[in-house]
Amino acid sequence: MAEPRRDRPAGRSAGAGVRSPAQGRGPKSPASVNGRQRSASGNGQQRGSSHRTSTASKTSEREQTSARREAQAEEAQVAGWLPIATFILSIIGFGISVYLTIDHYTGNKFLVCSASSVVNCQKVTTSPESMVFGVFPVALLGLIFFTFMVPLNFPKVWRSRLWWVSWGRLAMVVGGIGFVVYLLYSELFSIKAICLWCTGVHAITFILFVLVLSTISSLPPLPSRDR
Numbered sequence: 001m002a003e004p005r006r007d008r009p010a011g012r013s014a015g016a017g018v019r020s021p022a023q024g025r026g027p028k029s030p031a032s033v034n035g036r037q038r039s040a041s042g043n044g045q046q047r048g049s050s051h052r053t054s055t056a057s058k059t060s061e062r063e064q065t066s067a068r069r070e071a072q073a074e075e076a077q078v079a080g081w082l083p084i085a086t087f088i089l090s091i092i093g094f095g096i097s098v099y100l101t102i103d104h105y106t107g108n109k110f111l112v113c114s115a116s117s118v119v120n121c122q123k124v125t126t127s128p129e130s131m132v133f134g135v136f137p138v139a140l141l142g143l144i145f146f147t148f149m150v151p152l153n154f155p156k157v158w159r160s161r162l163w164w165v166s167w168g169r170l171a172m173v174v175g176g177i178g179f180v181v182y183l184l185y186s187e188l189f190s191i192k193a194i195c196l197w198c199t200g201v202h203a204i205t206f207i208l209f210v211l212v213l214s215t216i217s218s219l220p221p222l223p224s225r226d227r
Helices: 021-025 030-075 081-105 121-125 138-152 163-191 196-213
Strands: none
Touching (some): 081 138, 121 163, 138 196
């Protein structure tokens, strides 16, 4: 005999007994929230630490590169005789320049030189080309040049690792040899005469140029812009 069907209680829907996933989890605990916050904070700290490490690594690489350059410059020392030779040559050039400058301002009264067709010091020193922009004599420019070269070529100064000393010396001889080329061209093609005293200064400047240029491998590095 079949049992009678029991009716469901009124007011209770068919889905009333099924809970949603959100309802099943219940409210978040404070420990779970704090754990997630600490995890996010830890990730941020790791990213910041990684950035600082990368910056420090780049700075260290720049310092190491600069140190290697300075070490190479220290190893490539110039020959012991070279500073003495450049210093003596600079003194001789200074003396000739003083002599030519005094001679110019005294009206060529003390100039000792041949006056032949090819070698004629007076013709050269009184020519328009012997004046710089028509303002002051070339001899004075040579005097200024050797006034700087004498202290720059002092043997103890050659041992200086200051970048502006070595590079200044190089810049001086490069400028000097450029002006010598111009003066030689003027003597040979414009004035058509040669001054022996001037030729002496030209020869000294050329030798200084060669000697200083031979030390280019020992020049200290220029200051870096990154510093």
